[in-house]
Amino acid sequence: MSHSVPLHFGPQLSAEGTQFRFWAPGARRVDLVLEASNGAPSLQQFTALAGGWFETLARGVGAGARYRLRIDDELDVPDPASRFQPEGVTGPGEILDPDAFRWRDLRWQGRPWYEAVLYELHVGTFTREGTYAAAIEHLDDLARLGITAIELLPLNTFAGRRGWGYDGVLLYAPQPSYGRPEDLKRFVQAAHERGLMVLIDVVYNHFGPEGNYLHRYAEDFFTSAHHTPWGSAIDFAHPVVRQFFIQNALYWLNEYQFDGLRVDAVHAMFDEGDTHFIDELVDSVQSGPGSERYVHVVLENHRNEARRLGLKGRSMVAQWNDDFHHPMHILLTGEADGYYGNYAERPVEHLGRVLTEGFAYQGEVYRTDGHARGERSAGLPPTAFVSFLQNHDQIGNRACGERLVQLAPPEKLRVGLAVLLLAPQIPMLFMGEEYGALQPFLYFCDYQGELARSIREGRRNEFASFGAFADEQRREQIPDPNAEQTYRASQLDLDERARAPHRQWLAYTQELLRVRAEKLAPLIPEIIPGAARYTTDGCTLTVTWPLKDGRALLMQANFGDQAKPVPRPGELWYSIAGAPAHSEELGPWEVRLSLAAS
Structure with missing residues (x-):
């Protein structure tokens, strides 16, 4: 069909x-x-x-x-x-015939959002071949692991053969270096056949610097009233421009049967009209394909606008939650520079608020920019928030693209993974994280000439204020984004999964996801929004999520090197330390998940 x-x-x-x-x-x-x-x-x-x-x-x-x-x-x-x-x-x-690909009608309806375990995947670096066809060969592995949804980095055509995809200029055309459009459709179909949703990352806040000719013949696409860090701001007030992007979203969801969108940098979309562009886009998705099957929208929005989030019909609007990542990163690595400083004084307390109310900042002043950040979010369900320890930005925006497995001790990283995967918020893993991949994820692109030189120098100058790169010779060692080797170094070596210690990390991740699927996920819809609470002594954290039947989910986590006394839970479901059910002592760097009796 x-x-x-x-x-x-x-x-x-x-x-x-x-x-x-x-x-x-x-x-x-x-x-x-x-x-x-x-x-x-x-x-x-x-x-x-x-x-x-x-x-x-x-x-x-x-x-x-x-x-x-x-x-x-x-x-x-x-x-x-x-x-x-x-x-x-x-x-x-x-010119393509969009009807030439014959979808196998398996009555796929997507999956409810509370079942989502996201896996962020860059097609070009997920395999050595860097193609849709090669990625299909590993979908069974993801399904066995416990992944239920793949989130693809942007696929719109960008300059050159390699890049992250956020500098695309032709939004309806899938990047040719990954394969033909029918190959992408085969990938989506193969994922559905394994019970996997597929979301696509879309970039509607700017166009890339090469291959964009809109300024020559359609300057009305842009407005001089606002600016973005990446170029001219889009004029969403223009009805034709607005239609261009909304139709693009529906095009991916209909013609390619994607199960949802991740919308990049909503905070860089400026619209002073009565209905903000992103709200009209969400309404169009929910009243269109979302009225027939599960279709979800995930926002990246530094403004933490809680009013844009929630469930409508069968479609969830959720947000990538940096407020989960930042305090967790401090607890796991000890790094507290830059924006981490906003969470450094009380990271466990910030994490507790995130796990119970959604955002850590709900109108409080953010020291990094001196402005109030966020809106009240306590009344939203935990599924309105996507949590992660790593993503393409948090890894790739480091000078050398290091992953957490290189930055945090194993005992701490085990705690981080347990909190991520056993809390009722929607978890997201970055490709390779499940087995402790050692390959970096570097910033890479494929520009030529003056633009390539400008990006290379800009990338190195960006880190001049960091102590480790204050020396110019040290900055020269930051990988050149345009070098093919930078791209090749970022490609996963999936054979690592069979070797120690990666085999053990993979087994641990799979164990956590099994507990999530069997114990936690069925009860997530029963959590009472706005009723969760937490307690902390600055080192241990106890989070309680009351359920509609009077029982409660209970997570206990110790972020310290000393054992701590804790109340005995009702029914102990899982301990990463294998603690006995009657234990009233929480060991160093231990996490437990329990079901408390009514």
């Missing part, structure tokens, strides 16, 4: 050929440039319509044809709604 839907942008196949729609309010004339297998390309002029739109019907032209768009007879550009760019951002687009 097919899942394609008509788009207002780009090429659409018809019985007569291919209809093209292109929005270029800054252009006087637009021509369709069709490549020919032999001889010169053919040109066909678009008809100018009201509102900056251009249209043309290319008769007899179908799937497989390649094309560009010529602006004012002076510049050839890719179609911003191209469905595939086999030669990259500066090459021609390829």
